[in-house]
Amino acid sequence: MILLVALTIAFSLYSAMVTPDRFGDYYDDGIYVTAAKALATGQGYRIISLPQETPQTQVPPFYPFLLSLIWRAYPEFPQNLVLMMMLSVIATVSFLALSYRYLVKQEYATQWQALIIVSFAAINWRTMLHASSVMSDAMYALLSVCGLYLAERYEKEPKSWVTGVGAGAAIGLAFLTRSSGITLLVAVVAYYLWRRQLKRASLPIAIASLFVLGWFGWSYVNQSTTEGINAAYYSNYASGYTQVIRNLQSLNDTSIFVTWLTVVGTNILLLIIGSIPLACLGLRYDLPQIILVSLVLTSVTLIAAGFVRQCRKGIRLLYIYLAFYLVLYLVHPGIAYDRYLLPIVPFLLFLLVSEINTPISLVRRELQSDRHLTKRISAGLIASVLFGAIGVVILSNWFAIYESLGSLKKIASKASEGKEAIEWIKIHTDPSDALICNQDTIYFLYTGRKATPSFQLSMLDGIPYQSREPDFNELASVFLNVINESKGQYLILNKNDLIDLSPPYQKSIEEFIEQRPQKFVPVFESTNRNSTIYRVENSTD
Numbered sequence: 001m002i003l004l005v006a007l008t009i010a011f012s013l014y015s016a017m018v019t020p021d022r023f024g025d026y027y028d029d030g031i032y033v034t035a036a037k038a039l040a041t042g043q044g045y046r047i048i049s050l051p052q053e054t055p056q057t058q059v060p061p062f063y064p065f066l067l068s069l070i071w072r073a074y075p076e077f078p079q080n081l082v083l084m085m086m087l088s089v090i091a092t093v094s095f096l097a098l099s100y101r102y103l104v105k106q107e108y109a110t111q112w113q114a115l116i117i118v119s120f121a122a123i124n125w126r127t128m129l130h131a132s133s134v135m136s137d138a139m140y141a142l143l144s145v146c147g148l149y150l151a152e153r154y155e156k157e158p159k160s161w162v163t164g165v166g167a168g169a170a171i172g173l174a175f176l177t178r179s180s181g182i183t184l185l186v187a188v189v190a191y192y193l194w195r196r197q198l199k200r201a202s203l204p205i206a207i208a209s210l211f212v213l214g215w216f217g218w219s220y221v222n223q224s225t226t227e228g229i230n231a232a233y234y235s236n237y238a239s240g241y242t243q244v245i246r247n248l249q250s251l252n253d254t255s256i257f258v259t260w261l262t263v264v265g266t267n268i269l270l271l272i273i274g275s276i277p278l279a280c281l282g283l284r285y286d287l288p289q290i291i292l293v294s295l296v297l298t299s300v301t302l303i304a305a306g307f308v309r310q311c312r313k314g315i316r317l318l319y320i321y322l323a324f325y326l327v328l329y330l331v332h333p334g335i336a337y338d339r340y341l342l343p344i345v346p347f348l349l350f351l352l353v354s355e356i357n358t359p360i361s362l363v364r365r366e367l368q369s370d371r372h373l374t375k376r377i378s379a380g381l382i383a384s385v386l387f388g389a390i391g392v393v394i395l396s397n398w399f400a401i402y403e404s405l406g407s408l409k410k411i412a413s414k415a416s417e418g419k420e421a422i423e424w425i426k427i428h429t430d431p432s433d434a435l436i437c438n439q440d441t442i443y444f445l446y447t448g449r450k451a452t453p454s455f456q457l458s459m460l461d462g463i464p465y466q467s468r469e470p471d472f473n474e475l476a477s478v479f480l481n482v483i484n485e486s487k488g489q490y491l492i493l494n495k496n497d498l499i500d501l502s503p504p505y506q507k508s509i510e511e512f513i514e515q516r517p518q519k520f521v522p523v524f525e526s527t528n529r530n531s532t533i534y535r536v537e538n539s540t541d
Helices: 002-016 027-040 062-073 081-105 111-122 125-131 137-156 161-175 179-194 202-221 231-235 237-252 256-281 289-313 317-330 337-368 373-406 408-428 440-447 457-461 472-486 503-514
Strands: 434-437 450-453 490-494 520-525 531-536
Touching (some): 002 081, 002 111, 002 125, 027 081, 027 440, 062 081, 062 137, 081 111, 081 125, 081 137, 111 256, 111 337, 125 337, 137 161, 137 179, 137 202, 137 337, 179 202, 179 317, 231 457, 237 256, 256 289, 289 337, 317 337, 337 373, 373 408, 408 490, 408 520, 434 440, 434 472, 440 450, 450 472, 472 503
Parallel strands (some): 434 450, 434 490
Antiparallel strands (some): 520 531
16 A cells, blocks of 8 residues: 555656656657658657757667657657656656565565565656656666566576566567666576576577577668768767777877776766766765765765675676666766666665665664663664665755756746747748757657757767867867758757856857857847857858
């Protein structure tokens, strides 16, 4: 009953955040919906937003396929965004419920431990934001825990071929939802090797491998032939990764080995030490620094200690999966740390809760014993600190949820600003005109005009790993190449486009435009003067 109440509250909170006005908060949500539209309208699995359409070989197809079913049933955009967001809500609640069952049935945690874990994950404000977006994370989280559960169950029920088929299908679909799902397949193979039962695992592994080989085959046959500054990004993750590393090599003037070490070292600091406690506990950045730093360091230490302690009890599939999953993102250049961690938050919380159980048991014994008064006072102080930390976590999430729900009006106001530009484009441009903008897929979906990004995508992925900021000439050169390659007729610029990621990049674009009034002619300005549309004159200068 408590679990049901917790999940019901979570479902209500997630649903309250569902509004089409939030569409576009993440760059990738437009990519998923564009791919879904292509499938639903019979255009194949292609990037139809680009002026020069190309096969979609970067984003695996299962999540866009699910979205395309919604588009087919309800083709009115943007009204169908609500159902797409609700798909994430349902997937997140299902993921939390299945995580509880997995932890209990596979005897990782007691019922009360699992209840605490799932409840904290459910009311986490970061979970709430991702659960109400059009992103693949929630669906991947659901499929991955399903794959873990069935793979371990199949080990105990080797004669149940249905369970083996289900495990393989879940693992395969997880990979077709997010490429990082390859770590799940590798973890299952490693686990059965460790258990010396690889022959028994041949059925689920073979089925999952068919999904992986199918996607690799599609990507190979449909390799993109387009060229340009963002061509690698539209090709596949390997090409995008290579381009990010090369950009960092050039910018930092370092060897490929040192560049790779920089990426790993930065991710250890920002992902492992910084983001894991924040994502698991829902801590806000505006907490007093002494409290925030203390909670972050204590939490990551306890999680690491919990991982070591659990592994000493026996190597199990969940621990192998967590290790492979985190190692993958240690070498991955990117800044969406909350997204990466969402599918494993309950399992990281399990490590934290299991490790906290030791001092709790000690405090309980000391308080109930007749030992020296000093020890009882010490136990009382430890208990006070522990309950104080729990109180901070609960309050942090409470205020963040309250502010998130209250921010919906501001989000609606911001969306109305974008609608001004969208309406102007619909009225004053030709359907054959191409746009250059920060939210290229969003403007394509709303206007029907082809669009390209106004920035180098791989450059933004490398921002946390730069040892120096690019100078104006470097950034201006990149922007000019983007403009000339895109051959777009209109440039849409918003003062807040890249301000959170790279203020120098944003400032350089504004200065570049101001210095070339003959090439960039302003034709529209929003009411609040944040958004401007420029007509791009045909010129390479």
